[in-house]
Amino acid sequence: MSVQESAFHGFANPVDPSPAELRAWAYHPESIPLTSMPQDWDLLVSGNGLVATLFDLAMDPACPARRFALHCLYIYAADGIRTQFRAHPKRRFWKLVELAERDGDELMRTWAHNSRFLRDQPNEFVYRDWCEGGLVRANRRLT
Template sequence: MNPDDQGLREWAYDPVAVEPQQDFDLLLATIPQRSYVEFAGDVACPKADYFLRILYLIVGDAVRTDYSSDCRNTIDDLLQAGRAQGSASVLAWVARSERLMLRPEEFDFDLWCGGGFVRPERDEPAHGNRPQQTRALGSSRPCYHAAWTWTSDP
């Protein structure tokens, strides 16, 4: 499935809709769109955190692979949209992304590709108070995160 803008918008705002296919988030991460920023920052969007995870995945994977997964211009465009969107969660993503782009050695797979930044306690590491683990750039480990499912609960 290659979602069009309208179909993706309908799915994003449907509180009971599940992913239309396995690894839908990974598919969406391969086709970055500014609408993900809109969805991630909209408190009325039931899948806001889902899209925020995708934004972290896109940037994390791009930096981790030295922009071979997504070009720098695409990332810059998403960050510009994030600055304009202005919600706290999206602005945190922008700030973290800009820092990672300046300091790629700080990449942490669990935080960027495993959804670790998108939790109720967003400033906490993914696994409580454990030290952050960093992985070297160019690692052969793919930047995929564990699958999550959506229910009617936000």
């Protein structure tokens, strides 16, 4: 069951949205289309401050912006793994992976699998897949 805001009234600062604003937008993404967001907005919101919110949104099959949230989780995973967790807390990230494996649906289990794959095979990183949405669009498991 998802918790949805009745309406979204905009971001105080779209470059640095609060978790509540991001959540409200995710359930009403038509109110501000992605095409009108600041350039590289996906990269801007894919940090530590919003990762828990993004994870919750990606775990909710009823969330209209679920695929966007999942895309941001792929960015977060790649950033953490490729920087050997200098960019993101390692323990926090792997807890999310474990939650996705245990409680997630196929989309989330695929994200968890691919995160583990990248950890084990960092040279297999492809920017287009991890940071431009390729793995979300294809929903494929890396092998």
